[in-house]
Structure formats: C-alpha cells, structure tokens
Amino acid sequence: MSKEAKWTRELNATVMFQTMEYLQEHSKNLELTIGQVIDRLVVNIQAPSSEIAASWVCEQFTLATSNLKENDLKETMYEVMCMMVLPLFQAGTKPDDVWFEVLTRVEDLLKKGSELGIL
Numbered sequence: 001m002s003k004e005a006k007w008t009r010e011l012n013a014t015v016m017f018q019t020m021e022y023l024q025e026h027s028k029n030l031e032l033t034i035g036q037v038i039d040r041l042v043v044n045i046q047a048p049s050s051e052i053a054a055s056w057v058c059e060q061f062t063l064a065t066s067n068l069k070e071n072d073l074k075e076t077m078y079e080v081m082c083m084m085v086l087p088l089f090q091a092g093t094k095p096d097d098v099w100f101e102v103l104t105r106v107e108d109l110l111k112k113g114s115e116l117g118i119l
Helices: 017-030 034-042 050-065 070-090 095-116
Strands: none
Touching: 017 034, 017 050, 034 050, 050 070, 070 095
16 A cells, blocks of 8 residues: 555545536646645645645645736735744844845745746
8 A cells, every 4th residue: 555545545536527628727837736736625634744834835825826817916916925924023133134035035936046047
C-alpha cells in the first residue's frame, strides 16, 4: 500500500457540469489532482509546516480570486497583504523591520523565479 493510499479513498460523484468545469480548471491552474482540489475546498486541513501553510494560503487565494478582473484582483491583493501584515505590527515589531523582512523575502522569491525561468 502506498503512503498516499493510507490516507485517501476513491470517490465517484455526479456533479453539475459547472462544478466539473470548475474542478478541472482549478486542478490545472493549481497543478493539483481534482481530489486534492476537493480536499482543500472541503476539509479544514492544518499545515505541518510554514512552507506548506503558505502554499495552501496561496492556493486558496487563487481559488477565491480566479474570476476577478485585473483591477479587482490587484485591489484584493493589497487588502490581503494589509490584513496579513497587521498582526506583525501589533506584536510590537517596528514597521521598518517588518517591511525589510518582507522586501528581502520578495527579492529572494523574484531571484528564485528568475533562476527557474518562471518570472
């Protein structure tokens, strides 16, 4: 029995055509199986690490914003970034320290994306 088979079961379901298209589209966009998309939509899974948690948050963001127009998507991104960074300020961290850390990580991501040819 594979490691994944221990935790998964096959499911056959009849869904609306629109649901099928939605699952197929998001499966392709997120590079996940349809089962993985369903798991993320239905189950409140707790991530075992910060990297996985960040990845899942991004997946949910992609699912939630996939039908927004470009300007609405940008506005949503700004709102989410503000909401996400707010607890760092409330913890007594100086704003300059928070922004330095954020910008450093963004620069690292841009560098990695460039090296991988995805940016």
